[in-house]
Amino acid sequence: MDQFDVKLLQALQSNGRLSNFELADVVGLSASQCSRRRAALEDTGAIASYHAHLDRELLGLGIVVFVQVTLATHSPDNSRRFLKLIESLEEVQEAYALTGEADYLIKVTITDLKALSRLLNEVFLPHDSVAHVRSSIVLDRLKQTSQLPLGHLVPAEARTAERSGSRRRQGKAAAGRDHRRRAARP
Template identity: 55%
Template sequence: MDQDLDSFDLRLLQELQRDGRLTNNELADAIALSPSQCSRRRSRLEAEGYIRGYHADLDRQKLGFDMLVVISVTLATHNRDSAQKFSNLLRGLPEVLEAYQMTGEMDYHVKVAVRGLNDLTRLVNDVLLPHEAIQHVKTAIVLDTLKSFSGVPVSGTR
């Protein structure tokens, strides 16, 4: 973490992470600074890349994506070309929410949201398994989400 962040910056980040639509006046009330100071700090944090953007948090289930799946993938060969081909494949798949290159038994863990078993079957059988870079695919359907947080643990940082 950058040493230039003080407790006001961290509180500002925490509040904006909770609600990115806060006005400078609302932010000022929440962290006990003036609106102009909040505006300057927010602009600096955006310019320095601490705040990468703002987005709407959509409900995947209300949009019909009822199934959350973690797919573990092993590449056929472990070289830069295979990794790049797999990475390019994932970038073109809108159902992929997150993807991680891993240490251990599997090379990648990929989190996907699909509408149901038919979509999952199509993704695995028609897209992933035939891909030249992929050797093995293992799926795990998420039964329940115990905690979901897309942010960063700003509070207590320092």
């Protein structure tokens, strides 16, 4: 993977609908080269899929909750039963197995508190694999991104060259402003 592939991935993370012509402008390659590189990145799985990002609030899903779950017993069979439960719930957006106090952290998106109460009290708590449930309702989202940090894929010398090129462009722009100000003085 080279710096062109990284630029292509960064551009597609920002806007997955970019055409190969638009990518060519961003990446600095021809449209046909961008097309071949995109196809290669898709074939290797580096680009796993493309998605439409939906507005949850506009669609009536006003509450995000993080649910910590502790299993009743720690056995492969119990873990499979819990996984089957999680996979069956459309409200579950993400689920993580954890180290520490809780066994799982579940991100749930749901319509309202009544629906949350039903999910916790009628689905999670009575399930035979679950011993303990603790929920935290999100008050405010400070940051959300699906974009992965890709800076580690760019060689250090390319990052240094890009930063110094950016500084030179900034310096030239500042010098141009100073020159225009001096020329405008009476």
